[in-house]
Amino acid sequence: NAGVTQTPKFQVLKTGQSMTLQCAQDMNHEYMSWYRQDPGMGLRLIHYSVGAGITDQGEVPNGYNVSRSTTEDFPLRLLSAAPSQTSVYFCASSYRDEAFFGQGTRLTVV
Amino acid sequence: AQSVTQLGSHVSVSEGALVLLRCNYSSSVPPYLFWYVQYPNQGLQLLLKYTSAATLVKGINGFEAEFKKSETSFHLTKPSAHMSDAAEYFCAVSDPGWGKLQFGAGTQVVVTP
Numbered sequence: 001n002a003g004v005t006q007t008p009k010f011q012v013l014k015t016g017q018s019m020t021l022q023c024a025q026d027m028n029h030e031y032m033s034w035y036r037q038d039p040g041m042g043l044r045l046i047h048y049s050v051g052a053g054i055t056d057q058g059e060v061p062n063g064y065n066v067s068r069s070t071t072e073d074f075p076l077r078l079l080s081a082a083p084s085q086t087s088v089y090f091c092a093s094s095y096r097d098e099a100f101f102g103q104g105t106r107l108t109v110v
Numbered sequence: 111a112q113s114v115t116q117l118g119s120h121v122s123v124s125e126g127a128l129v130l131l132r133c134n135y136s137s138s139v140p141p142y143l144f145w146y147v148q149y150p151n152q153g154l155q156l157l158l159k160y161t162s163a164a165t166l167v168k169g170i171n172g173f174e175a176e177f178k179k180s181e182t183s184f185h186l187t188k189p190s191a192h193m194s195d196a197a198e199y200f201c202a203v204s205d206p207g208w209g210k211l212q213f214g215a216g217t218q219v220v221v222t223p
Contacts, residue, residue, distance in 0.1 A: 031209040040119065042200055042213035090153060094209040097142050097161055101153035
C-alpha cells in the first residue's frame, strides 16, 4: 500500500517553463488537494478536488491548473513558472477528516 | 473564515522536559482541529485530531492536546521530550467534513541534551 505518491521529488525549472507535478493515491479517496509550503507560512491550499471531474480553487490558485480524470490521479500544472513558485509542494488525499500527505516535491524556479 | 495562530516559530526544550506548543484558532462554526508533525525532508504525519468528541485528545508518540472552546485553543503537550521529537509541528483547522485544512505557520522544535 503506497499511500500518496508524488513525482518528481526535486525539480529545477527556468522562468517561463511549464511542467506537471504528479500525484497518485491508491486508497480510493474521493478528496484530494495540493498545498505549497513556504518558510514561516505553513501550508497553503492551491487547488482541491472532491471527486473525479470536480475541482475547485483554494487560497493561492494563480499560476496553477489541475484536473481530475480518475479517482487515483490529481496532477498539478504550472503553466509558466515564476521564481515566486519556488516552494515545496505537497499532495494529500483525505478520507473523512484525516489527510494523508505525499513526501513532497521541492521545486526551484530560476 | 478560519485562521490558526501558532505562538512561537521556534521552541527549544531540554530532553526530559515538558513540550508545550500553543495553537489558537478562529472559526465561525465548531471546527475540527489537528496537529501534524513534519520531520526533515518528509511529508506531514497526523499526530492527533479533535472532531467534537472528547476534549482531551491523545495522539501518537505520547502527545496530547486539549480543546478549550472558551479560549479558542488547542495546545499540544508532551510530558517528557525525547531527542526524536525534534521536528516542525503544524496546527490546522477545518470545517467538519470538508477536508480543506487551514494551517498555522508552524513551530520548529529543537531538543537539547
